[in-house]
Amino acid sequence: AQTVTQSQPEMSVQEAETVTLSCTYDTSESDYYLFWYKQPPSRQMILVIRQEAYKQQNATENRFSVNFQKAAKSFSLKISDSQLGDAAMYFCAYRTSGTYKYIFGTGTRLKVLA
Amino acid sequence: DAGVIQSPRHEVTEMGQEVTLRCKPISGHDYLFWYRQTMMRGLELLIYFNNNVPIDDSGMPEDRFSAKMPNASFSTLKIQPSEPRDSAVYFCASSLWYRAQETQYFGPGTRLLVL
Numbered sequence: 001a002q003t004v005t006q007s008q009p010e011m012s013v014q015e016a017e018t019v020t021l022s023c024t025y026d027t028s029e030s031d032y033y034l035f036w037y038k039q040p041p042s043r044q045m046i047l048v049i050r051q052e053a054y055k056q057q058n059a060t061e062n063r064f065s066v067n068f069q070k071a072a073k074s075f076s077l078k079i080s081d082s083q084l085g086d087a088a089m090y091f092c093a094y095r096t097s098g099t100y101k102y103i104f105g106t107g108t109r110l111k112v113l114a
Numbered sequence: 115d116a117g118v119i120q121s122p123r124h125e126v127t128e129m130g131q132e133v134t135l136r137c138k139p140i141s142g143h144d145y146l147f148w149y150r151q152t153m154m155r156g157l158e159l160l161i162y163f164n165n166n167v168p169i170d171d172s173g174m175p176e177d178r179f180s181a182k183m184p185n186a187s188f189s190t191l192k193i194q195p196s197e198p199r200d201s202a203v204y205f206c207a208s209s210l211w212y213r214a215q216e217t218q219y220f221g222p223g224t225r226l227l228v229l
Contacts (some may be wrong), residue, residue, distance in 0.1 A: 035217070043203060045220035091157060100145055100209070101170055102218070104157040 002027045003085045004094050006105035020067075021077045023073050023092030023110045031097035034068065038106070039089040048090070051075065053097075077111075079093045087112045118221035120206050126227045132194040135224045138187055139208030143218050147218060148181055149205040157205075163189065164211070196228045 013019035025034070036048040051059045060065050063083075067076045074100045079086055080085050092105040119138040127133055139146050147162040161171040166183045174181070178197070183189040193200055203225050207218040 043223045043225075045205065045207070045218075047217045047219075050217060099170070100146070100147070100162055100164070100211075102159055104159075106156045 002029070002094055002096065002103050002107040004092055004103050006092055006108050008108045009106075010109045010111070012111045012113055013079070014086060015082055017082055017114065018078060018080045019066070019110065021079075021084055021090050021092075021110065023075045023105055025073050025075065025092070025094050027073070027096070029096045033095045033097065034066075035093040035095070035102075036064070036075075036077045037064070037091045037093060037104075038086075038092060040085075040087070045091070049077065082112050084112050084114060086110060118206055118208055118219055120204075120221035120224050122224060123222065124225050124227075126229065127196055128229050129197055130195045131228075132192065133196045133200075133226060133228070135191040135204050135206075135226070137189045137191070137206030137221060139189070139206070140210075140219055141187065143208035143210045143219075144186070145209045145211055146183060146189050146208040146220075147205075148189070149207065151203045151223070153204060160191070175201075187223075191227075196226075199227045201226055201228050 005024045032053045034051045037041045038046045038048050049059050049061045049064050058068050063080045065078045089107045089109050091107045121136045144165050148160040151157045160173045161181045163183045181191045203223045205223045207220040209218045
């Protein structure tokens with residue numbers, strides 16, 4: 001069975017600085033998708049970034065980028081120039097290609113310090 | 115688009131009562147998901163539908179839980195009878211499968227408290 005592990009329950013970053021959130025996963029599949037979701041206090045889940053496993057190039061969305069290491073089964077999220085609005089819970093998620101069964105990690109709470 | 119709509123936003127009920135949570139997916143989306151979020155277990159997929167048909171319900175905790183999708187614009191998650199351990203935030207999400215940038219769009223969630 002696939003699993004997603006986020007080993008950092010909480011992280012803090014100074015405003016305008018860079019922070020990296022860790023995620024590892026376990027799967028025997030070769031074709032899959034990885035995601036980072038943000039959950040602010042409003043509880044709404046918002047997609048931050050996605051990565052297809054067959055793509056070697058790391059995904060980037062403005063200040064958000066990932067470091068995808070397929071062999072190591074690692075998928076970390078880097079937030080550059082952190083802003084107060086980035087404070088939220090961040091969830092790493094996995095989905096095997098061909099299914100829509102998403103598996104989420106336990107989340108990392110990010111605090112942004114002014 | 116209004117996004118995924120869930121109702122009610124908050125529900126407080128007593129143990130043994132029936133609870134019905136409702137979801138309206140984004141128009142045109144053909145996948146619908148129900149999730150449960152708790153502090154202990156995180157975010158768990160309960161069931162998902164494709165074109166109104168249940169595809170995988172292996173996450174449904176027990177027979178007290180049931181979900182239906184009578185049409186493309188409406189789904190319900192029912193708990194009967196409810197128990198205090200069912201207290202959680204329940205999310206509905208929808209997505210469109212063929213888009214290269216397929217992603218789930220989540221609703222605001224329903225916070226359920228069973229006393």
